Amino acid sequence: MLGALDDRDVIEQVVDIGAHPVARAGPERDAIVARVRRELAADGCCVLAGFVRPGLCETLRAEGAAAAPRAHRDVDVVNVYNTDPDPTLPAGHPARRTMIRGNAFVARDLLGSDALVQHLYTSTALQEFVAACVGAPRVHVLADPLAGLTLNVVAPGRGHPWHFDTNEFTISVVTQEPEAGGVFEYCPGIRSRGDENLAEVAAVLDGRAEHLVRRATLRAGDLQIFAGRYALHRVTTVEGARERHSAILAYSARPGVVGSPARTRQLFGRLTPAHGGDPVRVDGLLD
Numbered sequence: 001m002l003g004a005l006d007d008r009d010v011i012e013q014v015v016d017i018g019a020h021p022v023a024r025a026g027p028e029r030d031a032i033v034a035r036v037r038r039e040l041a042a043d044g045c046c047v048l049a050g051f052v053r054p055g056l057c058e059t060l061r062a063e064g065a066a067a068a069p070r071a072h073r074d075v076d077v078v079n080v081y082n083t084d085p086d087p088t089l090p091a092g093h094p095a096r097r098t099m100i101r102g103n104a105f106v107a108r109d110l111l112g113s114d115a116l117v118q119h120l121y122t123s124t125a126l127q128e129f130v131a132a133c134v135g136a137p138r139v140h141v142l143a144d145p146l147a148g149l150t151l152n153v154v155a156p157g158r159g160h161p162w163h164f165d166t167n168e169f170t171i172s173v174v175t176q177e178p179e180a181g182g183v184f185e186y187c188p189g190i191r192s193r194g195d196e197n198l199a200e201v202a203a204v205l206d207g208r209a210e211h212l213v214r215r216a217t218l219r220a221g222d223l224q225i226f227a228g229r230y231a232l233h234r235v236t237t238v239e240g241a242r243e244r245h246s247a248i249l250a251y252s253a254r255p256g257v258v259g260s261p262a263r264t265r266q267l268f269g270r271l272t273p274a275h276g277g278d279p280v281r282v283d284g285l286l287d
């Protein structure tokens with residue numbers, strides 16, 4: 001399908017670089033970076049529509065669909081922070097609100113080492129572009145062999161409930177659209193490094209804060225850049241017969257980021273030797 005891939009070629013072969021000239025530094029890439037930064041500053045979210053070449057969208061979809069049965073499909077009871085229940089917290093605290101997590105992740109090591117999305121994830125050119133977009137000197141793939149790159153599988157009748165991400169920024173590509181539902185909803189910047197903003201988080205969970213909720217239309221092959229550590233977000237219930245699949249490419253400005261053992265077990269049902277050490281964290285928030 002793709003010839004031998006030198007790193008820079010990945011972007012040129014996979015991305016519709018006519019529409020999105022992001023492969024090399026220069027004025028054209030700068031213009032896209034400026035747009036992404038504007039949208040991230042205003043909204044915490046930017047969608048580059050038609051990022052993947054149309055001819056490769058079916059490859060991405062088929063590779064995802066082939067991997068989807070390997071998702072860890074435990075239906076969990078979670079809170080927005082994905083932390084353990086803490087009965088010492090006051091009754092109105094958002095961490096005490098539980099939800100059903102109906103989505104399931106395929107871990108990176110089960111996606112197929114030669115899948116298109118693996119090449120995209122490790123592409124230096126994509127990382128340079130992402131770093132420029134998020135204003136970091138560079139970004140790193142996670143040191144986590146499971147969570148760095150995942151396929152998020154949301155089956156009909158299920159949703160991915162409100163949550164915050166562990167990493168500051170996430171890049172994602174829907175690889176298979178649902179027939180209906182499965183909408184990405186988010187509340188940009190609802191919390192910050194120093195402020196959990198518990199009252200508004202609770203209001204969103206209670207459905208009392210529609211004014212804070214935005215919706216992104218994500219079509220297969222679009223690239224979404226999303227500031228998910230500080231934005232509460234979810235995928236609404238998928239309707240119709242088809243699963244919703246999205247590839248989640250997690251990067252961090254800090255090297256060595258690995259998920260906590262508890263979260264890793266929750267998401268993937270297992271640990272690897274990489275999950276033994278002291279986790280590198282980017283802030284002191286609840287999760």
Ligand SMILES: O=C(O)CCC(=O)C(=O)O
Pocket residue numbers: 152160165172184228233234235246248
């Ligand atoms: O599948 C998506 O579009 C969002 C997934 C997400 O929020 C996550 O994996 O943390």
Ligand SMILES: [Fe+2]
Pocket residue numbers: 163164165228233
């Ligand atoms: Fe997320």
